[in-house]
Amino acid sequence: MIGRRIGGRYEVLHSIGDGGMSKVYLAHDVILDRDVAIKVLNYEFANEEELKRRFLREALSATSLTHPNIVNIFDVGEDGELHYLVMEYVEGQTLKKYILEHGPLSPEQALPIMRQLVSAIANAHHNGIVHRDVKPQNILMDAEGNVKITDFGIAMALSATSHTKTNSVIGTVHYLSPEQARGGMATKKSDIYSLGIVFYELLSGELPFSAETAVAIALKHLQEETPSIREKFPSIPQSVENVILKATAKDALHRYRSADEMYEDLLTVLEPERAQEEKFGIPYDDDQTRVIPIIKEKAVREEDHEVTKKMEPIQPATPAEPVKKKRKKWPIFLGVSIGIIALLAALLFIPGILRPKQAIIPDVSNMNEVEASDALVEEGFVIERSIEQPSEEIEAGNVIRTVPEAGKERDVGTPITLYISTGKEKIPMSDYVGRDFTQVANLLAGYDFLSIDEPIEEFSDEDPGTILKQDPAPGEEVVPSETVIAFTISKGKDMRTLGDLRGLDRNQLKEYEKSSGFTIRDAGSEHSSTVQEGHVISQQPEKGASLQKGSLVDVIFSKGPPKKPVKLHVRTIIIPYEPEVTNQPDTEEDEAETGTETEQPKPPQTVRIYIQDRKHSIKDVFVEFTITETTKRQIQIELEEGQSGAYQVKRDDEVIEEKTFSYDDE
């Protein structure tokens, strides 16, 4: 095979696996110039036309799957006697090998693997494809820990050959669901079962059921409870064990309803608040009486045995009891009716025939329970019991069907079982708040909800797309086909664009604060030669910034242009001493002349200085003093820009000097 070119384009490079029914080679696709994995079937299809058709059908349907965790199938073909599948080449190993080398894994290691697997299977299920043979041998893992499932549908298609096969070549039955072991159709629930077994194997490194022969293993799948993983690994949380127990419930009805539901569970299974969950037990439910048609003696005993340890005992041996309770209003009525019938019958038939008369069972579907019972009793039948079950078509409280069915001829007195509708099947809404909308919408697409509304978007601190509110509320029981789901999702934080605040005054800012939703804070003021006083000079953050509603914006106001420094004008003034000469000047002169000058007192003169500057007004006396001789005095005039200053010197009320000057004067 090595070196051969298959289908004119795939050059076989080397062998990478051998799976009993097939061999896998690495090949190079010369047309697309890429490496591919090519699976060559070991099988001779000669005279197995049906098998061949089935194989092709399954393989082709699997080509429609596109998912990161599903191995892509590129091509299906035959080349002479050779049948092959061309697939994406995944460099890595099988999950089986990984478990052998690394198992047992911790829940933290196993969960990412499980999530990938369950999401892949969920995707296939949405596309109507059941894998039928989920096992680690069919799962490839690359170096990054990404896993991809391969062989959708085909493994089991191939095993359906009419050729006898021995123990050594039949595929593994370690992951086979009970219904498959019995030879029933593999359903989506069968894949869920197998996923549960894979999860067990990841966490324990071992298989839950093993025995020497395939059939002995199959029997264990049918008869033995899935062993408790916590017995071996008590550190594993109960919530994690519950995933295994629920997925591998013997009765498919008790498993996850869908791979989606399992996926959801896996998302939260490690959350600390779930660690103390109660151990999964098979719920006991009246309705279930209808779906456990035969319970083998042996199985019953085994289950009872197991169940004594659990909180919710299953009592399959007495399924009729709770049903009887439901019709407690009937016995009297029925008793009377039957009495009447018996009387009538006696009157009618005593003379001759003693063999039971036959009657046709009337069609009582859609009647309510009373009408239906009347109609049946009228024909001479006995109502044996009523069983409630959901129905998509029949209104709650009305009869769905009878057993034996309408139209059948039966002896008078034949017990009839009524099936009463409880209305459409209700399911509890999960809590989706906090989850991503797109993800949830995909998930919900798997249920037949009437519709999922366009989500209402609201601002919130949650990441965009996160579900904030849901309607119906979590836990509410709803009929999917009648339920419209409405979600409110986050469109992220309320981000607004900050405007240009520069130039606005305080009143305008108040207006802006209202209209914008931002909070504006006065961060002080500065001089500005360009911005009018009281208006905004600058802002922080800058205009155009994208801010959450309510964000703080700092603004700095102008206090007008900056002032120039105060100028100090210093003037030295000389105040001459010039006393007034009066009528005694002669004497005084004489005295002076006579040399007694020093003795002669000089009359003091009063000097007042007035200053006009930044601190003083010309009207007020700056300083007042008296002189008896010519005096020098220094005065200082401080001027701010634009001010003008002046001084005035008065001596004995006479202005002797006066000057004005401006800031700019030197």
Add this chain to the structure above:
Amino acid sequence: MRFEVLTDIGRKRTVNEDGAAVYTLPDGTLLAVIADGMGGHRGGDYASRMTIRLMGEQFMNIQLDQLKTDEDWKEWLLESVFYVNRYLFNKASADEQYKGMGTTLDAVLIRGSDCQIVHAGDSRVYQLNQKDVKQITKDHSYVNVLLENGEITEEQAANHPQRNWIMKAVGSERRIDPDLYEVDLTEDTFLLLCTDGLSNKLDEQTIHKIIHADGTLREKVVQLVQMANKMGGEDNISVILIGPDDMEVKQP
């Protein structure tokens, strides 16, 4: 004892993977062997052919003075099956072409009125008297085990997708643990050995009717095979019919 052997490819298969033969020793001891081979490219055909041949060789080489009691013969039967099993298993392990092969085996040893049967797989041995028909061997098939355990019904067994899985086959595993049966033959006992090509198609009543109808042994086996072919003949069909000596021929 008289016997007839007939093996037919059926109407759908291209290879006859069944084998059947009857060997006799000078003292009248008789060994009837039937085998339905399976697996691999050439394996099925090879496994059944070799089984018939090797069982025959072992039988023909018997030193009669060494086998005295029933116990000795039982031992011999088991040893022979172990020998064949080893031979085939080694071959399958050594040669890729024969990987996964195996075969059913029913060997019926008749010494006078003593009859010992060794059995593995889903070929069958029936014992038929004037009155009734009884299946002596228990099928080592997957569905039969489930049936015996009450897990499935006859109907589910008949339609089970894995009804072709057998749990014991000569050559498929290193060890084999065949079943042993002992039957007392009376003057009107017929023994029928057949592969599932016959037993899947004809129910016990039909088989009984054909075998107890008028006609020679040869005519009976031919009719059995024809009937199976008429019902579809998807598989190879092989029968060995062993009947009491014909009184009329023997009397003179």
